[in-house]
Amino acid sequence: MTEPTQRAEADEAAEAAEVRRFWERLGLPGLVDVHTHFMPERVLHKVWEYFDALGPLTGGVEWPITYRREEAERAALLREFGVRAFTAMLYPHKAGMAQWLNSWAVDFARRTPDCLHTATLFPEPGVEAYVREAVEAGARVFKAHVQVGAYDPGDQLLDSAWGLLAEAGIPVVIHCGSGPAPGKHTGPEPVARVLARHPRLRLVVAHLGMPEYGDFLALAERYSEVRLDTTMAFTDFSERFAPFPHEELARLADLGDRVLLGTDFPNIPYPYVHQLHVLERLGLGDDWLRAVCHDNGARLFTLAG
Template sequence: MTLPEPPRADADVPRWLDQLGLDRLVDIHTHFLPERMLHKVWAYFDQAGTHYGRPWPIQYRSDEQTRLRALSDLGVGVFAPLVYPHKPGMAAWLNEWAVDFGTRTPGAVPTATLYPEPGIVDSLSTALDHGARCIKVHVQVGAFDPRDPLLAKAWGLIAEAQVPVVIHCGHGPLRGDYTGLDVFESVLREHPALVTVLAHSGMPEYGAALQLVERYPNVYLDTTMVGVAFTEDLMPLPEDWSERLADVPERIVLGSDFPNIPYAYAEQLDAIAGWAENERLGVPFLRRVLHDTPARLLAV
């Protein structure tokens, strides 16, 4: 099948999906939070010039219902609304909120998060019992060591449940005290059954991320902010990226970071479409990335 012309704008995405034979997108990496908390996140991005040395205008800065309609209009039929704490005492109530949001919101799946503190195993266990189908971990924002002994049983619980954990553990966009794929590999060695999605494909350690995919059969990469102009300026992909993906086409999943991206959603899809131009990838790769693999991981 010939590759259809990729979407150049959000309004063109449904046409592209139809030509690919897909009735919906499955996005494993979006963010929905309690409104007060989300506004604080947006305030942080408003100061991106200080944090990152460049502006980061939020593309989909609107009320919750408008954001949900935007996803629906894009053809995102299933999405994981991810939450994450930045200090102790947040994970338990965020888990309660995320499970409730994912249960009552069309298209969303219940999610959960963790933080190294007493009680986290009980909180995670409760969230899983109530249907959590994806766990978000943000090492850089949380500023914690994923090897912390307080998390050992939590990692084991997640591995046993075979629920995917979307973990931001790479050095991008800012290096943290405990970021680095080598640090997180210590967790994988202890829990090799852990279903892991490396957020942002481990940006900027793309090569190391692919090595983890090769070493561990349950490690995946998400496409969040990968290959778009905004990040290519700072953390460019290796020139042989698409050729290396051709060796592991079933281990790549759609992620977007909606709504906190500084460009249109269609730009991420355009980047993925560009990788599919490799003769070893094509339409079957796009169907896997955009729907089949994330749907399987989220048990849709």
């Protein structure tokens, strides 16, 4: 074993111990992380190459990938952190891709029981059929990426799929905010149109809706099934270009039963534990932290224990 490898393993062991101390202090059985990325390896490597090249959707911000590991190593590290349940956030950037990704996700869920079976969708003919197929195959959460897919979530092609997911009560983690770079259909207005038609749809707004935090808090206040995940919010990295308004913290505290831990692991430019520390330094209290880091997710996905 080379010295750099030994050093990296020692650093990860130290970080895992720090993560575990965080949730043990709160009296939790572990963490529930609703926003982690697993996808076919060649697809994930393409994503990493995009970050390395500072593609337009990164906002031109340098974005080193902290956990550039093979699939099994990444899953093992989450377990070392004490993450009880995580997701395989995968998403298509074009038509004809979602159903293939969903097929991969079925196999991944079978061999990774602590990963919540994740599926995705895209506005295209046949979307309702393959969404139904994914639901019947056991999908427990969907991912929609308005920024990368460059589509309007209110597209009529998606309407029946949203209705199906609302009826099934299956959460959809949706990247619809305009950070780190705006897209043609990002922002609160397209999502508001979807919710007006499907008010019981369990949308989980990724990144707290960064940078349109207040607008997405308002949607959560209006629709009782709307939730938000913390992915990258409040981190030193994100605060440089999309700071969370201090005056909105009281609203975030009031929505404490509908805020969920998300991290973007492995595609983050800092250690995993940093996301936990920045939530703690908000000063919203241990009850809020317990709800966000475990209890809300455990309740949403009816996790045993």
